[in-house]
Structures are given as structure tokens and as C-alpha cells.
Amino acid sequence: MLISLNDTLSWHVSVEDDRFRLSDFLLDPDTHRPVYMILDLGGWFETDHALVAVSLMQHPDLDSGMLPLAIRADELRQAPHWREEKGGLSSLLTSLPPLVVGPFGATHAPLAMAVEGMGDTSQDDVDGDPAAQEALTRYERFTDWRDKPVFARDGEVGRLSDILHDIENGEISHFVVDSGHEEGGQVLAIPSALLRHHAETEKGGHIVLNTGIEAIRTAPRVGENEKLTGGWQPALKRHFALAT
Structure with a gap:
């Protein structure tokens, strides 16, 4: 069965009862075979991504644009992952003034409040685990082709x-x-x-x-x-x- 990699980027994948967006594929630069799918797991200030082997694809429902995966939810949580800051967040933070005077003369800093509201995020969380970084370095994205x-x-x-x-x-x-x-x-x-x-x-x-x-x-x-x-x-x- 053939599938269009371009079409699948508008699909969702199903893992048990959960649904996630498929955002890209990683291709082997030597064999040119698709090796991994990049799943968008969502997130508020950041987008969580996970890598899932293409071999776990099952036959899709072309009418609904749904691609079932032969993986359990607990296995997906253990998959190589990383986080990326959402594009709109940087522009939002940089547009906030450093200091604002309130109606009763009190001052507050929206930028500091926004950053504080994000919570503590370690560098490891932002960069992802080593397995994800190795795959992203070794393989090529379909969207780059x-x-x-x-x-x-x-x-x-x-x-x-x-x-x-x-x-x-x-x-x-x-x-x-x-x-x-x-x-x-x-x-x-x-x-x-x-x-x-x-x-x-x-x-x-x-x-x-x-x-x-x-x-x-x-x-x-x-x-x-x-x-x-x-x-x-x-x-x-x-x-x-x-x-x-």
C-alpha cells in the first residue's frame, strides 16, 4: 500500500485512545528509507515531540486521515523526545514591556511574570534526550527534501x-x-x-x-x-x- 508523505502531514496518528499530529519524517541519508515519524504531542509554551519508528505504521484510514500505530501509550512515553519553544512565544515575551505602572502607582514587570509562569525547565528538557538528538543529527527531514x-x-x-x-x-x-x-x-x-x-x-x-x-x-x-x-x-x- 502506498501513502503520500506530504498528505500524511495533515493527518493524525492514533495511539490507543490518544490522537497526535504527525509533523514530519526522518529519512536515512544512505538508503533514503523513512526511518522515524515525528509526532507533535502538544504543549502550552513548548511543543513536545517524540520519534516513533515508521515500521510501527498500520494501514491508515484514508477517508478520516487517521494513521494507527502499533505502540502502547506507555511505550510512546519512553520514546526519544525533545521540546521546542513555540514560535509565537518568543515574540510575545519580547513584546512585553519590562515595567508597567498600575492605576494606583504600583509597578509590576509582565516579562518577569510571564517567564516565572513558565516554571523551571532544565536544559535537558529543552534539548531532549540523547537518542532524539542523535537521530535528528543523523537523519534528514522529509520537509527539507x-x-x-x-x-x-x-x-x-x-x-x-x-x-x-x-x-x-x-x-x-x-x-x-x-x-x-x-x-x-x-x-x-x-x-x-x-x-x-x-x-x-x-x-x-x-x-x-x-x-x-x-x-x-x-x-x-x-x-x-x-x-x-x-x-x-x-x-x-x-x-x-x-x-x-
């Missing part, structure tokens, strides 16, 4: 808009490329077997395919509503002369 330029052997062909992931074998199945030539309701899916090179994010993050511009231009397009069915894959393999 998205919208990066895609090149054929003889020139640029578009930008990466999505990745199709095969739940059954844990592999990336296809890259979805926006070439600017797709008609409404159609997408261009390129077999992952054609991946020749993916540059590190620091070097632009571009993708190079082992095929030519003409082969991509004439490749059969896939209907947006059919991209997860997989029935179009044999024709695409024949077009690119890949083993079926």
Missing part, C-alpha cells in the same frame, strides 16, 4: 513535491515531481530506482535522476486520485525500461 530542485542527466526537470512510501516493504516507491507541465488533477511520479544522487541539505538538497529530460517529459502521468492505488506502476516501469 520537499520543494528542492530535481535534475535529469541533461538538465533541471522541476521540483520535488511529494514522496510516495510503500508501507509493505518500508521503501520509498516514487518521487512526485512538479515539472510545470502536468494537467489539472495529474501528477508526475518518478520511480525511486532512478535516483542517482541526493545532495546534502547544506549543499542545496537537489535530486539527480538517472534518466533524461525527454523520458520524463513523455512519461505517463498519474491521476491525483489514483496515485495511491499503484495500478499505474507497471506502465511507468516499462516507460523507463525498469525491470518489472
Whole structure:
């Protein structure tokens, strides 16, 4: 079964009776396989994140956008985790005046009160545990791949808009490329077997395919509503002369 990594970022995952937002994937830079999901566990001043192995995915409910995970709530609490300050908090705190004179002449400091209200948060809580930090350093975020330029052997062909992931074998199945030539309701899916090179994010993050511009231009397009069915894959393999 295929899933769209881009679509899943608008889904929720279910762990027993709890629901959490799926915010990103971590990809192995060597095999390009999705390894971890990043879950947003919520939080008030900070957002709690946890890493859960992609192998724990179960078949999703595409209609409701719900992805069940084969993990218990107590196991999720033990998963690698870290906290990030919510983006709006810094701007809120910096906008508060350092000292305010009240209507009866008393003074108070809203900034100090806000910081005090946050409670004591250790550096370890903010940075997360070592396992999470190691994974975030080693692996690449899907959202860092998205919208990066895609090149054929003889020139640029578009930008990466999505990745199709095969739940059954844990592999990336296809890259979805926006070439600017797709008609409404159609997408261009390129077999992952054609991946020749993916540059590190620091070097632009571009993708190079082992095929030519003409082969991509004439490749059969896939209907947006059919991209997860997989029935179009044999024709695409024949077009690119890949083993079926």
C-alpha cells in the first residue's frame, strides 16, 4: 500500500485512545528509507515531540486521515523526545514591556511574570534526550527534501513535491515531481530506482535522476486520485525500461 508523505502531514496518528499530529519524517541519508515519524504531542509554551519508528505504521484510514500505530501509550512515553519553544512565544515575551505602572502607582514587570509562569525547565528538557538528538543529527527531514530542485542527466526537470512510501516493504516507491507541465488533477511520479544522487541539505538538497529530460517529459502521468492505488506502476516501469 502506498501513502503520500506530504498528505500524511495533515493527518493524525492514533495511539490507543490518544490522537497526535504527525509533523514530519526522518529519512536515512544512505538508503533514503523513512526511518522515524515525528509526532507533535502538544504543549502550552513548548511543543513536545517524540520519534516513533515508521515500521510501527498500520494501514491508515484514508477517508478520516487517521494513521494507527502499533505502540502502547506507555511505550510512546519512553520514546526519544525533545521540546521546542513555540514560535509565537518568543515574540510575545519580547513584546512585553519590562515595567508597567498600575492605576494606583504600583509597578509590576509582565516579562518577569510571564517567564516565572513558565516554571523551571532544565536544559535537558529543552534539548531532549540523547537518542532524539542523535537521530535528528543523523537523519534528514522529509520537509527539507520537499520543494528542492530535481535534475535529469541533461538538465533541471522541476521540483520535488511529494514522496510516495510503500508501507509493505518500508521503501520509498516514487518521487512526485512538479515539472510545470502536468494537467489539472495529474501528477508526475518518478520511480525511486532512478535516483542517482541526493545532495546534502547544506549543499542545496537537489535530486539527480538517472534518466533524461525527454523520458520524463513523455512519461505517463498519474491521476491525483489514483496515485495511491499503484495500478499505474507497471506502465511507468516499462516507460523507463525498469525491470518489472
